[in-house]
Amino acid sequence: MPSASLVFQSVVLGVLLGGLYALLAAGLTLYFGVMRVVMIAHSAFLILAAYLAWYAHRETGIDPLLTLFVTVPLFFAAGVAMQRLLLTRLRPATLTMMSVLLTFSVALVIEGLLGYVFSGTQRRIRLGYSSSSIEFFGARVAVVKLIAFGMAALALLGLYVLMKHSRFGQALRATIQHREAAQLLGIDTDRIAGYGFGLGLATAAVGGTALSLDTTIYPSLHWHWIGPLMAIIVVGGLGSVPGAAIAAMTLGMLQSLLQLELSTTWAQTVFYVALFVTLAVRPQGFFGGRLAQRF
Amino acid sequence: MRRDSDTLSSVPFPRRGLLHLGVLLAAVAVAVSFPSMAPSPYEITVGIAILNYAVLSTSWNFVGGFTGYISLGHGAFAGLGAYGTGLLVVEAELPPFVALFVAGALVAVLAVPVGYAALRVRGASFVIVSIALVLVLLLVFQSWASFTGGSRGLVVPRPFPGMLRAEHHRTFYFLFLALLATALLVWWAIDRSRFGMGLKAIREDEDKAQSLGTPTYTYKLVVFVVSAAFTALAGGLYALWFGDLDPVFQFSILSGSYMVLMALLGGVRHLYGPLLGAVAVGYALEYAKVEYGDTPLHLVVAGLLLGVVVTFMPDGVIPAVGALLGRFRDSGGTSIREVTAAELRGRREQSEGTEVRDGERSGRSA
Amino acid sequence: MSEAEGAPEVVPDHEPEPSLATTGLTKAFGGVTALDSATVTFHHGKVNALIGPNGSGKTTFFNCVTGMIRPDAGRVAYRGRDLTGRPSHRIARAGIGRSFQLCRVFPRMTVLDNLLAAVRPRSLAGQLARAGGREETERARGWLARMGIEHLERAEARQLSWGQQKLLELAGVLMSEPELILLDEPAGGVNPALIDRICDLVRELNAEGRTFLIVEHNMDMVMSLSDHVVVFDCGRPIAQGPPSLIQSDERVLGAYLGV
Numbered sequence: 001m002p003s004a005s006l007v008f009q010s011v012v013l014g015v016l017l018g019g020l021y022a023l024l025a026a027g028l029t030l031y032f033g034v035m036r037v038v039m040i041a042h043s044a045f046l047i048l049a050a051y052l053a054w055y056a057h058r059e060t061g062i063d064p065l066l067t068l069f070v071t072v073p074l075f076f077a078a079g080v081a082m083q084r085l086l087l088t089r090l091r092p093a094t095l096t097m098m099s100v101l102l103t104f105s106v107a108l109v110i111e112g113l114l115g116y117v118f119s120g121t122q123r124r125i126r127l128g129y130s131s132s133s134i135e136f137f138g139a140r141v142a143v144v145k146l147i148a149f150g151m152a153a154l155a156l157l158g159l160y161v162l163m164k165h166s167r168f169g170q171a172l173r174a175t176i177q178h179r180e181a182a183q184l185l186g187i188d189t190d191r192i193a194g195y196g197f198g199l200g201l202a203t204a205a206v207g208g209t210a211l212s213l214d215t216t217i218y219p220s221l222h223w224h225w226i227g228p229l230m231a232i233i234v235v236g237g238l239g240s241v242p243g244a245a246i247a248a249m250t251l252g253m254l255q256s257l258l259q260l261e262l263s264t265t266w267a268q269t270v271f272y273v274a275l276f277v278t279l280a281v282r283p284q285g286f287f288g289g290r291l292a293q294r295f
Numbered sequence: 296m297r298r299d300s301d302t303l304s305s306v307p308f309p310r311r312g313l314l315h316l317g318v319l320l321a322a323v324a325v326a327v328s329f330p331s332m333a334p335s336p337y338e339i340t341v342g343i344a345i346l347n348y349a350v351l352s353t354s355w356n357f358v359g360g361f362t363g364y365i366s367l368g369h370g371a372f373a374g375l376g377a378y379g380t381g382l383l384v385v386e387a388e389l390p391p392f393v394a395l396f397v398a399g400a401l402v403a404v405l406a407v408p409v410g411y412a413a414l415r416v417r418g419a420s421f422v423i424v425s426i427a428l429v430l431v432l433l434l435v436f437q438s439w440a441s442f443t444g445g446s447r448g449l450v451v452p453r454p455f456p457g458m459l460r461a462e463h464h465r466t467f468y469f470l471f472l473a474l475l476a477t478a479l480l481v482w483w484a485i486d487r488s489r490f491g492m493g494l495k496a497i498r499e500d501e502d503k504a505q506s507l508g509t510p511t512y513t514y515k516l517v518v519f520v521v522s523a524a525f526t527a528l529a530g531g532l533y534a535l536w537f538g539d540l541d542p543v544f545q546f547s548i549l550s551g552s553y554m555v556l557m558a559l560l561g562g563v564r565h566l567y568g569p570l571l572g573a574v575a576v577g578y579a580l581e582y583a584k585v586e587y588g589d590t591p592l593h594l595v596v597a598g599l600l601l602g603v604v605v606t607f608m609p610d611g612v613i614p615a616v617g618a619l620l621g622r623f624r625d626s627g628g629t630s631i632r633e634v635t636a637a638e639l640r641g642r643r644e645q646s647e648g649t650e651v652r653d654g655e656r657s658g659r660s661a
Numbered sequence: 662m663s664e665a666e667g668a669p670e671v672v673p674d675h676e677p678e679p680s681l682a683t684t685g686l687t688k689a690f691g692g693v694t695a696l697d698s699a700t701v702t703f704h705h706g707k708v709n710a711l712i713g714p715n716g717s718g719k720t721t722f723f724n725c726v727t728g729m730i731r732p733d734a735g736r737v738a739y740r741g742r743d744l745t746g747r748p749s750h751r752i753a754r755a756g757i758g759r760s761f762q763l764c765r766v767f768p769r770m771t772v773l774d775n776l777l778a779a780v781r782p783r784s785l786a787g788q789l790a791r792a793g794g795r796e797e798t799e800r801a802r803g804w805l806a807r808m809g810i811e812h813l814e815r816a817e818a819r820q821l822s823w824g825q826q827k828l829l830e831l832a833g834v835l836m837s838e839p840e841l842i843l844l845d846e847p848a849g850g851v852n853p854a855l856i857d858r859i860c861d862l863v864r865e866l867n868a869e870g871r872t873f874l875i876v877e878h879n880m881d882m883v884m885s886l887s888d889h890v891v892v893f894d895c896g897r898p899i900a901q902g903p904p905s906l907i908q909s910d911e912r913v914l915g916a917y918l919g920v
Binding site: 032036038040086089090091094096097098100101102104105106107108109111112113114115116120219223224226227230231234238263265266268269272275276279280283284 | 363364365367408409411412413415416418419420422423424426427430431434435437438548549552555559590591592593594595596597598599600601602605606609
């Protein structure tokens with residue numbers, strides 16, 4: 001039986017991990033909301049951003065966080081381009097299935113190119129503050145994890161404010177909720193959908209930079225992320241950002257707690273168990289999921 | 296003025312049948328005589344690899360082709376079939392080919408709850424489950440090393456101990472060929488059956504099919520199980536042939552995506568589509584392995600190819616080429632579409648026609 | 662405006678045999694109540710019509726009784742048999758066929774296959790038997806001929822005009838041998854000549870023993886075609902009776918005013 005302080009430590013780590021999951025799942029939810037697309041390449045872009053941060057740090061020694069100024073706009077543009085140039089080409093009747101294949105193929109290309117350019121070697125950023133940690137009511141928490149969580153929380157907050165309090169956010173929400181009605185209101189839903197896609201990919205840029213701070217990265221790492229992320233959006237209810245956030249926190253914490261008793265790999269299976277149970281018992285998800293039955 | 300509106304039937308039916316039969320017999324003759332023509336056992340192993348791909352993508356096409364549900368995780372069933380067969384031979388000491396069929400049956404049983412979770416909600420959740428299945432099985436088979444051998448691998452004893460290597464390959468070549476023939480036969484039988492008609496109706500419009508009385512969920516589940524069973528048999532046969540299993544290769548998202556690529560490339564609506572796709576992609580893969588070794592560029596090429604097929608030829612290369620040939624053959628004449636359009640105009644003049652045109656119809660797909 | 666030939670003027674001195682009947686059928690989407698405890702009975706062997714202003718819950722009613730969506734409360738029965746919450750293929754097999762508001766056919770199947778896909782084999786052997794056997798092909802051709810689109814049997818459905826697709830959809834529904842046929846706006850987007858044609862078909866098929874329930878905005882069509890009219894407003898019936906009575910009903914006029 002692990003000690004109480006160890007459990008507490010796991011809870012704290014679970015929350016920190018859950019924050020990152022929540023941000024990335026929010027991105028997946030955005031794609032699904034605007035286009036009904038399950039974006040398999042999301043985590044490949046995540047790893048790409050992590051590699052860019054690592055590469056910039058290795059070449060110039062700058063802090064990986066600074067790469068955000070480049071990667072966030074870059075990924076936003078890539079997302080808009082991907083929606084406008086690729087996804088809109090697909091037939092509406094088969095969009096859900098074919099878009100999965102298309103984004104999957106993008107993921108393969110990214111993984112392959114990362115492997116080709118940077119080789120399959122595992123990479124890690126060493127920073128001055130990499131090994132420092134702080135005490136938090138008896139739990140030892142690495143500073144980099146706190147920074148990563150802070151970035152995720154800030155990005156999520158920014159996303160929330162943008163969605164709730166800007167004209168663009170209103171248009172985006174209208175597009176997500178009822179595309180035809182939004183069009184009648186004079187909203188250019190195609191353009192909004194493109195921006196929504198860009199925004200989703202921008203979360204991958206933030207997430208990837210956060211990830212690079214304290215994780216060893218390699219080209220095929222994205223498969224370890226896409227599974228849990230897809231599980232989160234299903235458990236949370238497809239299309240529901242708050243649902244995804246709650247599911248991310250819950251599952252992140254569960255994973256962290258299970259690691260006390262089980263190996264890391266076994267602990268990761270909690271996502272898949274949750275996914276199968278959700279689909280078998282409550283396919284519309286546990287926290288929202290208004291869209292689940294409509295796609 | 297009016298011509299038969301179907302260009303395919305411009306060749307009289309019996310002659311078309313004979314043509315088909317001729318091509319089929321020639322293909323069978325080439326496939327059967329290949330091992331005796333092959334200059335070395337290596338060519339036979341390439342043949343086996345391609346046949347394995349062909350069985351896998353044809354098996355995948357039971358779900359993908361008939362119902363239009365794209366599974367990216369069929370590698371999981373192949374892996375389960377392989378490990379099931381291997382473990383039944385090693386742990387339960389079953390005879391190899393009994394183990395193969397028991398493993399196939401077990402995977403079919405397991406496919407029921409998986410299909411239940413995957414198919415209850417339409418659309419995206421199916422793909423999500425299919426990917427999740429591969430990823431979770433990879434985790435389990437790597438972690439449960441005491442049972443599966445983990446990353447050290449699982450060695451499956453050869454089913455014919457006294458046999459020489461060349462003879463071993465030759466035997467398995469024919470076993471794979473027999474499995475492929477069986478899979479194709481079953482696909483063909485379903486394709487022409489009422490069951491198959493129901494499945495194709497699901498692909499076209501699932502709600503509509505159900506409103507006409509097709510038990511869509513049961514149909515999807517049945518064909519999913521059939522597909523999983525054939526995939527598992529291919530995996531199991533591979534295990535007996537290759538003799539060494541590693542979770543990373545058995546439960547690989549990449550092998551599942553190769554199945555999709557092959558089937559899509561050849562054309563999912565056609566019996567031989569996945570087979571032709573497998574020959575093309577399988578040969579390219581084996582060639583690349585020899586020429587360039589294992590480089591990450593395989594992924595790039597596979598990804599680009601998949602992307603191009605999905606974006607520009609979602610019906611596959613065969614239909615795309617067929618359409619091109621059709622246009623070529625028809626040059627100067629009228630295409631199907633134009634004939635019908637002309638007909639429509641004629642009918643409209645008899646006040647039979649329409650007020651709403653295509654543009655207004657497009658709102659239908661929700 | 663002629664009454665259906667051959668059908669004698671029914672004097673409702675006895676209770677007509679019930680066909681589809683709902684009690685307290687309720688369905689809400691989010692905060693919007695689409696069906697509000699709708700209790701309504703349609704008559705077997707007749708042409709029934711369901712009318713009402715836009716958004717009065719007609720299509721939701723169709724979707725609930727055909728199992729496309731699950732009602733929140735209430736019951737659906739067909740000729741005394743409870744069908745509440747059944748999946749739509751079971752309801753189809755109970756003898757209820759339907760068309761869709763925006764006509765739906767299998768776009769990339771041939772016209773003939775569209776009909777063959779509506780065959781409902783009852784046994785396992787029947788499911789595995791070859792599709793398009795002689796008997797069912799003959800039957801399919803018979804329906805296509807009746808719709809006047811038999812010459813298109815090899816064309817893909819998506820190549821047909823809108824009007825032809827409407828006829829094809831009806832032929833597909835008939836192929837599945839329903840006793841009760843629900844038509845959702847059969848005259849929607851169709852030219853007057855074709856409307857007459859559809860009206861004639863409905864009369865003929867009704868004379869052959871099929872019951873109809875039609876949702877329609879074209880009042881001329883409703884009044885000339887139907888024996889029994891139910892008027893919906895705000896998710897519940899506000900009036901029902903023969904068309905002559907409905908036309909003069911004040912509540913109906915009220916519901917339609919300003920529409």
